[in-house]
Amino acid sequence: MTASHVRADDQLREEPVILTRASKPRRGRHAAEMDLAMAPGTVRADGPDDFASASGVYRIALELCGRARRLIGSDALLVFLGVNPVDRTRGGSKLRPLPTHALEWWRGTSPNGTVLPRVDSRRLRVAFVQRHQRPVAHTAATLVSEYLAKDVTALPEYQAVVSDVLHSEVERVCVGHSVLTLTDEEVRAAADDPGPVAQRLGTTVERLKLMLEGRLDTVAAACMDHTNSPYGRAGTPCTASFLLCLGCPNARSEPRHIPTQAVMLQSITRRRTEFSPSEWEARYATAHEQLTDLLDRQHADPEAAAKKATDEDGRLVELLLDRGLDLR
Numbered sequence: 001m002t003a004s005h006v007r008a009d010d011q012l013r014e015e016p017v018i019l020t021r022a023s024k025p026r027r028g029r030h031a032a033e034m035d036l037a038m039a040p041g042t043v044r045a046d047g048p049d050d051f052a053s054a055s056g057v058y059r060i061a062l063e064l065c066g067r068a069r070r071l072i073g074s075d076a077l078l079v080f081l082g083v084n085p086v087d088r089t090r091g092g093s094k095l096r097p098l099p100t101h102a103l104e105w106w107r108g109t110s111p112n113g114t115v116l117p118r119v120d121s122r123r124l125r126v127a128f129v130q131r132h133q134r135p136v137a138h139t140a141a142t143l144v145s146e147y148l149a150k151d152v153t154a155l156p157e158y159q160a161v162v163s164d165v166l167h168s169e170v171e172r173v174c175v176g177h178s179v180l181t182l183t184d185e186e187v188r189a190a191a192d193d194p195g196p197v198a199q200r201l202g203t204t205v206e207r208l209k210l211m212l213e214g215r216l217d218t219v220a221a222a223c224m225d226h227t228n229s230p231y232g233r234a235g236t237p238c239t240a241s242f243l244l245c246l247g248c249p250n251a252r253s254e255p256r257h258i259p260t261q262a263v264m265l266q267s268i269t270r271r272r273t274e275f276s277p278s279e280w281e282a283r284y285a286t287a288h289e290q291l292t293d294l295l296d297r298q299h300a301d302p303e304a305a306a307k308k309a310t311d312e313d314g315r316l317v318e319l320l321l322d323r324g325l326d327l328r
Contacts, residue, residue, distance in 0.1 A: 001020065001021075001022045001023075001036075001058075001076075001077040001078070002020065002021060002022075002075045002076060002077055003062055003065075003066075003069060003075055003076070003077050004020065004021065004075055005018050005019060005020035005058075006018075006019045006020075007019075008037070016040070016055075017037060017038065017039050017040070017055065018037070018038045018055050018058055018059075019036070019037050019038075020036050020038070020058070021033065021034070021035060021036070022034050022035075022036050022137070024137060034137060036054075036137070038053070038054035038055040038058055039053065039054070039055055040053050040055045040056065041053030041055070041056060058077070061077050061078060062077070065077065065078055065079045068080075068081075068095050071095055072095045072096070072097075074097050076097035076098065078097070078098035079095055079096065079097055079098065080095070080096065080098050081094070081095055082094060082095070082096045126147055126151070129143055129147050129148070130147065130148065130151060130154060133148075178293065178294075178297070179221055179245075179246065179247075179248070179251045179252065179253050179290075179294055180201050180202070180251075180252050180253070181252070181253045181254070181294070181297060181298050182197070182201070182252070182254040182255070183255070183298075184255050186200075187212065187254055187255065190208060190212060194208050194209065201224070201252055202224075203224045203252075207224055207225075211224065211252060211254070212254065214256070217257075218242045218245045218251075219242045219245070219260065219264075219316050219317065219320050219325070220242075220245065220246065220253075220260045220261045220264050220291075220317075221245045221246065221248075221251040221252060221253050221257055221261075222251065222252045222253070222254070222257070223238070223245065223248070223250050223251060223252075224250050224251075224252055225250045226238045226250070228250065229248070229250065230248065230249060230250075231244060231248070239327050241320075241323070241325070241326050242320050242325055243287050243320060243321075246286075246287055246290040246291060246294065247286070247290050253294060253298065255298070258295065258298055258300045258305045258308075259305050259306060259307075259308040259309035259310075259313060260313045260316070260317065261291055261294060261295055261300075261305070262295060262300065262302040262303075262305035262306035262309065263306050263309040263313055263314050263317050264287075264291060264317045264320075264321070265288065265291040265292065265295065265302055265306075266302065266306055267314075267317055267318060267321055268284045268287060268288050268291070268321065269288065271284060271321070284321075
C-alpha cells in the first residue's frame with residue numbers, strides 16, 4: 001500500500017472514509033492493482049487512536065512512518081529499518097519500504113521480554129474471513145473456494161447451515177403452495193351458509209357452489225380460476241398438465257377428491273418399477289410428495305380411500321399419468 005490517498009468527505013468529518021490504491025502482486029501483473037475504500041469503525045475508540053477499523057489503522061501507519069518516508073523519499077505506507085547482517089559493520093542498516101513478503105511471519109515479545117510463539121499472518125486472514133464470511137480484496141468465489149471450502153473444521157457448521165436453509169425453504173414452499181382443503185363438516189356447513197367457507201378458501205360463494213357441484217374439477221382437485229394460472233399468461237386459459245394442480249395456488253380439495261388422489265398416489269408409487277430412478281424422479285417425485293402431504297393433511301388412509309374410487313377415476317388417473325390429457 002502507498003501513503004497516497006484522498007478523503008471521501010467534505011473535510012469536516014472527524015473520521016473520514018479513506019480512498020487509496022493497493023497492489024497485490026500474487027494476483028498477477030494484470031490484476032494486482034486495486035482501489036480500496038476504508039471506512040471508520042462503527043464503535044468509537046476509547047483513545048485518540050482507532051485500532052478497530054481499517055481507516056483508523058491506516059491513519060496510524062501514516063503518522064508512524066511519516067518521517068522515515070520523507071527521509072528516503074518513498075511513497076510506501078510502511079517503512080522500516082532494515083539490517084543487512086553481511087554488511088552490518090559498514091552501515092548495513094538503512095530505512096527501506098516494507099517488502100510484500102515481510103509480514104508473512106513475525107515474532108512478538110511480552111512486556112517482560114519473553115519471546116511469544118511465532119504468528120502466521122495468513123492464518124489471521126483466514127480467521128477473519130471465516131468469522132465475518134465476507135471477501136477482503138478478493139471475489140466471493142475466491143472466498144468460498146480458497147478459504148471457506150478448505151477449512152475442514154468448519155465443514156459440519158456449513159453443512160448444518162445449508163441443511164437448515166433447505167428445510168426452511170421446503171417448509172416455505174409447502175406452506176405457500178399447499179392445496180387448500182375442505183372437511184366433511186365444512187361441506188355440510190356450506191350448504192346452509194357458504195359465506196364463511198368461501199372466505200376461508202379465498203373465493204366467491206358462486207365459485208364455491210360450482211366446486212361442490214363438481215363443475216370445476218380437474219382430475220384430483222378443483223380449479224378456482226383457470227384464467228389466472230401461475231403456469232401461463234394472465235387472462236388466458238391454463239394449458240398446464242393437470243398433474244401441476246397438486247401444487248397450484250388455485251387448486252382446492254374436498255372429501256370427494258380423496259379417492260382419486262389415493263389412486264393416483266398408488267399408481268405413481270407402482271411406476272417406480274417401470275421407470276429408471278432418474279426418470280421417475282423427474283416425472284413423478286414432486287407429485288408423489290404433494291399427494292402424500294395432501295392426503296396426510298386430510299387425515300385420509302390411502303389404502304382405504306383408494307377402494308372407494310370408481311373405475312372412471314382409475315381410468316382418468318392412468319390417462320393423466322400417461323400424458324394422455326396433456327395438450328400436444
